[in-house]
Amino acid sequence: MSKVIEGIGMTSRRTRMRLVSRLQEAGIESARVLEVIGQVPRHIFLDEALSHRAYEDTSLPIGHGQTLSQPYIVARMTELLLAHEPEHVLELGTGSGYQTAVLSRLFPKIYSVERIRPLQERARERLRKLDIRNVMLKHADGGMGWPDRGPFDGIIVTAAPSDVPGELLDQLADGGVLIAPVGEEKQVLVEVIRRGDSFERRELEPVNFVPLLAGVIR
Structure with missing residues (x-):
């Protein structure tokens, strides 16, 4: 992966470092997360027409009614997950593959589910170009998780259910953490930690x- 990053050019490198500085100012504290954000080339996860906006702290369209999440949100959710040091991580919503690439630098094994096949196929190719080998992808309904590979000690959800699906809680290991946006008109980022048969839930920010x-697979 280092050869790919070295070949991107100093302009992109400086632009990524400016993004890292903005994320620090916004409250991201994890040095490990900031380092990875500075390393992963966000522009390759966008169509060429939007690549010049890759290092803005904003969400951007990736087609099929989906978006590439705002870098702050990617960093924030990753930071929350990293605080619990999970090793066996489930990502629901591969999307462009950018969040997946960030996770792959921080956790030993990533299982990522995407319901839209063209997005999954493009994400697979991008991850391959970055020589990322610790990610397993699946085309399926994200709301059902990936029960055959569970339980997971970390789950990250990159689309908002009206509430956390029970199927995902069932796949969370004891002591594991789930990070997800929840809600319809008003959404909030939540952290859920499993303690035996009970779940501690904390609401964090809009x-x-x-x-x-x-139930929708394309």
């Missing part, structure tokens, strides 16, 4: 995600 469409 967010704005595309909805999680359970």
Whole structure:
């Protein structure tokens, strides 16, 4: 992966470092997360027409009614997950593959589910170009998780259900953490930690995600 990043050019490198500085100013504290944000080339996860906006702290369209999340949100959710040091991580909503690439630098094994096949195929190719080998992809309904590979000690959801699906809570290991946007008209980022048969839930901050469409596979 280092050869790919070295070949991107100093302009992109400086632009990524400016993004890292903005994320620090916005409250991202994890040095490990900031380092990875500075390394992963966000522009390759966008169509060429939008690549010049890749290092703005904003969400951007990736087609099929989906978006590439705002870098702050990617960093924030990753930072929350990293605080619990999970090793077996489930991502629901591969999308462009950018969040997946960030996660791959921080956790040993990533299982990522995407319901829209063209997005998954493009994400697979981008991850391959970056020589990322610790990610397993699946084309399926994200709301159902990936029960055959669970339980997971970390789950990150990149689209908003009206509430956390029970199927995902069932796949969360004891002591594991789930990070997800929840809600319809008003969404909030939540952290759920499993303690045996009970779940501790904490609401963190307002967010704005595309909805999680359970049962819809394309």
